[in-house]
Amino acid sequence: MSNLNPPTTLPLPGGRRLGADETERHLSLMLEGAPLIRLRLVRGPELHVHLQEINDRPVGPALWAACYWLFARDPECLHLTWHLDERPGEALLSGLLTSTERAGEYRCERTMFWQLPQPWLGESFSGSYPQQMVITDGRRHPRRPMKPRGEVYRRFDARLGAWVSLRTLEIEQDLERFNRWQNSPRVASFWQEEGSLEQHREYLDKLQADPRVLTLIGCFDDQPFAYFEAYWAKEDRIAPFYEADHYDRGIHMLVGEEQHRGPHKVASWLSALVHYLFLDDPRTQRVVAEPRADNARMIGHLHNQCFHCEKEFDFPHKRAALMILGRERFFDRCGLM
Structure with missing residues (x-):
């Protein structure tokens, strides 16, 4: 079930803010009002996410922002299936995404996403x-x-x-x-x-x-x-x-x-x-x-x-x-x- 009061913006630690233009089939995210990433969404038993445009390099932070938005939008969503033309090396190394058996297909699991310490965690040794x-x-x-x-x-x-x-x-x-x-x-x-x-x-x-x-x-x-x-x-x-x-x-x-x-x-x-x-x-x-x-x-x-x-x-x-x-x-x- 989607959040009954879906967010229109999501503040991030450090003072920045995510905004979105979201429809049933598309999601465009902005960071501080500047375009960040544009996605095509295919909804069904699983949510499939197709990257259409990205305005940030490296791509890892933009992929993270999109995962955060989609998980916050629907707290019952357990995973996202991403379709990417380029191998997301940084996201794979961090555990944000994992590979599947299909070429160009990757998954983001809610159970792994919330174990990534940043940006929530302050100084920690x-x-x-x-x-x-x-x-x-x-x-x-x-x-x-x-x-x-x-x-x-x-x-x-x-x-x-x-x-x-x-x-x-x-x-x-x-x-x-x-x-x-x-x-x-x-x-x-x-x-x-x-x-x-x-x-x-x-x-x-x-x-x-x-x-x-x-x-x-x-x-x-x-x-x-x-x-x-x-x-x-x-x-x-x-x-x-x-x-x-x-x-x-x-x-x-x-x-x-x-x-x-x-x-x-x-x-x-x-x-x-x-x-x-x-x-x-x-x-x-x-x-x-x-x-x-x-x-x-x-x-x-x-x-x-x-x-x-x-x-x-x-x-x-x-x-x-x-x-x-x-x-x-x-x-x-x-x-x-």
């Missing part, structure tokens, strides 16, 4: 960071890369018509906001981290010094609304309760601003958070969460994003539900747009 095993507190795990600073992820959510982004928490900038959120009765009932500004400064200072945890602020249209902790599960207290892989990531989540609650907002930020963690290191095969077992609302949100409940287990401070989302499942069912 994780994916190229060499593996060296170390031992911390009796746990053997890979040495972790230096934590990033600043914005790490940005994507325009066409369903919301808003930017969803993630940036690292900066204590001087975010302390009062964090303190207000943690002292909200709704948040405190689950996090149990109420306290003073100084207590929360100490809490955040400790996490900033911990190579296991990355503290993040979630934003809609650059307005902070949520706090997330992304941790390496192998070194975390969760590790004894399941077979944690070296690159599994875990998440703690809270929405602090009341106006950004609701299932449609959760679907946007939770998919963005998981997407970021899978892009940050291609060796990450699972994202896990451990909400309180009686937090039915959050568990429901996680189920809606294809997490499954592996089991319930007991931490010293709570009974938790072990929620797991595998990389393959996330990208196979990827509803990003």
Whole structure:
């Protein structure tokens, strides 16, 4: 089913904007108002895309833009069949396109498209960071890369018509906001981290010094609304309760601003958070969460994003539900747009 509110333009990270003139059989894309690529579309059980004209060299970015537009236009489209006269070397090397058995025919798979890190990912060293095993507190795990600073992820959510982004928490900038959120009765009932500004400064200072945890602020249209902790599960207290892989990531989540609650907002930020963690290191095969077992609302949100409940287990401070989302499942069912 096509998007009920199809986009007329799609903003890109970095400030540029894609525009389109689209009919049933043709698609012309413009970048910042300048012609980029013209396509003939043959619709059926599969969407066949024939290149008619291209106004950009190298061709890779133009092909990427067309794939992005068509996948955003129809979130249920699983693949595109491209017909090209010239071999798209750059697109084949990156994984944007794959060859078929027919000459001049190539495919773009949604599951592969959304695993390409750019332009969504900010600065990241994780994916190229060499593996060296170390031992911390009796746990053997890979040495972790230096934590990033600043914005790490940005994507325009066409369903919301808003930017969803993630940036690292900066204590001087975010302390009062964090303190207000943690002292909200709704948040405190689950996090149990109420306290003073100084207590929360100490809490955040400790996490900033911990190579296991990355503290993040979630934003809609650059307005902070949520706090997330992304941790390496192998070194975390969760590790004894399941077979944690070296690159599994875990998440703690809270929405602090009341106006950004609701299932449609959760679907946007939770998919963005998981997407970021899978892009940050291609060796990450699972994202896990451990909400309180009686937090039915959050568990429901996680189920809606294809997490499954592996089991319930007991931490010293709570009974938790072990929620797991595998990389393959996330990208196979990827509803990003």
